[in-house]
Amino acid sequence: xxxxxxxxxxxxxxxxxxxxxxxxxxxxxxxxxxxxxxxxxxxxxxxxxxxxxxxxxxxxxxxxxxxxxxxxxxxxxxxxxxxxxxxxxxxxxxxxxxxxxxxxxxxxxxxxxxxxxxxxxxxxxxxxxxxxxxxxxxxxxxxxxxxxxxxxxxxxxxxxxxxxxxxxxxxxxxxxxxxxxxxxxxxxxxxxxxxxxxxxxxxxxxxxxxxxxxxxxxxxxxxxxxxxxxxxxxxxxxxxxxxxxxxxxxxxxxxxxxxxxxxxxxxxxxxxxxxxxxxxxxxxxxxxxxxxxxxxxxxxxxxxxxxxxxxxxxxxxxxxxxxxxxxxxxxxxxxxxxxxxxxxxxxxxxxxxxxxxxxxxxxxxxxxxxxxxxxxxxxxxx
Numbered sequence: 001x002x003x004x005x006x007x008x009x010x011x012x013x014x015x016x017x018x019x020x021x022x023x024x025x026x027x028x029x030x031x032x033x034x035x036x037x038x039x040x041x042x043x044x045x046x047x048x049x050x051x052x053x054x055x056x057x058x059x060x061x062x063x064x065x066x067x068x069x070x071x072x073x074x075x076x077x078x079x080x081x082x083x084x085x086x087x088x089x090x091x092x093x094x095x096x097x098x099x100x101x102x103x104x105x106x107x108x109x110x111x112x113x114x115x116x117x118x119x120x121x122x123x124x125x126x127x128x129x130x131x132x133x134x135x136x137x138x139x140x141x142x143x144x145x146x147x148x149x150x151x152x153x154x155x156x157x158x159x160x161x162x163x164x165x166x167x168x169x170x171x172x173x174x175x176x177x178x179x180x181x182x183x184x185x186x187x188x189x190x191x192x193x194x195x196x197x198x199x200x201x202x203x204x205x206x207x208x209x210x211x212x213x214x215x216x217x218x219x220x221x222x223x224x225x226x227x228x229x230x231x232x233x234x235x236x237x238x239x240x241x242x243x244x245x246x247x248x249x250x251x252x253x254x255x256x257x258x259x260x261x262x263x264x265x266x267x268x269x270x271x272x273x274x275x276x277x278x279x280x281x282x283x284x285x286x287x288x289x290x291x292x293x294x295x296x297x298x299x300x301x302x303x304x305x306x307x308x309x310x311x312x313x314x315x316x317x318x319x320x321x322x323x324x325x326x327x328x329x330x331x332x333x334x335x336x337x338x339x340x341x342x343x344x345x346x347x348x349x350x351x352x353x354x355x356x357x358x359x360x361x362x363x364x365x366x367x368x369x370x371x372x373x374x375x376x377x378x379x380x381x382x
Contacts, residue, residue, distance in 0.1 A: 012117030015163060018067040025064040028106075032060040036100035047088070047095035055084050059103040066110035071119040074111050077104055078123075078130045085130070085137040096138060105155045112159030120156075127152060173346050180347035181354065183293075255288040256280050259295050262314060270309040270329060272299055278318030287375050290355055291316060291325050294348055298327035298371040301344055306331025306369060318377075322357075327371040328364065348373070 036056040040046055047055075058080035062073035081101070087093070104127075111123045131152065135145050256276065263274040274295075283291075295314050302312045309331030317324045345361050348371070352359040357375035364370050 014116040036098040070115035074123040108155040109159040177350040180350040254292040280318040302329040
C-alpha cells in the first residue's frame, strides 16, 4: 500500500493555472523582512549581520515565485540555508538566525500545493537535509527537534490536502457541467426527432397526393420546409453537446406552459408567484425547456436553502430577440443557494451558456437572492 501511495505521488502532475504573483506576495516579503530587521535590532544573541542577511534573503526572496516555480524556490531557499548552516558549523559562528526563516514553511506548503509529485519528493529530500543540518548547527532539545519536524510535515500535509480538495472540486464542477450538457442534449434530441418525424409524415402524404392533388403536395412541401428549418436551428444548438443515448427519456419535454405550475397557493412557505409577460408563444423548444428547468431549479434552491424566506417570485418576460427569466426570494442574505451536490449554479450557468445566453446569480442588496438568465429566442449555441 505504501509503495502504491509513493508511486501515485511520483506521477502526480502539477496543478494547472497557478495564481500569478500579486501585490500580496510582495507585501508578504516586506512583512518578513520587517520582522527580521526588528528582531536583529532588538533581540540579543543573534548571529553576525552578514549571516542574518543571507539567511533572511534566502528564506524570503523566493516567496513571490513559490506558486509558479515551487521546486526552484525551495532549492534556492533551503540550498542557501544549508550552505549558511554548514558555514556556521565550520567556523564556529555563534548566535541564532532570525525567526523570519519560518517563511520556509510557506515554501514547503507551496511545494506540495503547486508542485508536481516529482517536485514534491525532490524538494522534501532537500528540506529534510536542511532540518538535519540546522538542528546540529543550533543545538536544540529533543522536544524542539520533534516540534520543528512536525511543523514542516504539517505544512506539507496541508498543501497536499488543499491540492487534492481543489482537484476534487474541479472534478465535481466538470461532472455538473457534463450532467447539464447531457440533459440539454437529450431535450434537444427529442425536439429534433419530433421535427424529423413530422417531415417524414408530410413527405409521405405529399407523395401520396402529388398525382391527384398537386396543390396539396405544395402545402406539404411548405410544412416540410418549416419543420426542416426548425430542426436545423435545434441541430445548431446541439453541436458540441455530449449525449449518452442509453439514458434517453421518452417523457415530453417541459415548456413555458409548465412554469405556471410552479406557483403555489395556501399557507405553504415560501409562497411562489409566477408572472409571464410579453411574447412567449414562438420560442425555440430548447429555450422554453431551459427556462422551465432554470425556474424549477431556482425555486427548489430557494425552498431548501433560503432561510426565513416567505416569497419567491418567478418573472418570465418575452422580448423581441430574447426571453428573460428572473427568480427572486426574500430569504436571509448569505444563505447558500446550491443544489444538494453543491453545483446547481454551475449546471444552470452551463445550460444557459450552451444556448448562447447570459446568467447571473447572487444576493440582492437589501435581502434575498436573485437568479437571472437572458436567452436568445432561437437558442443558437455560441
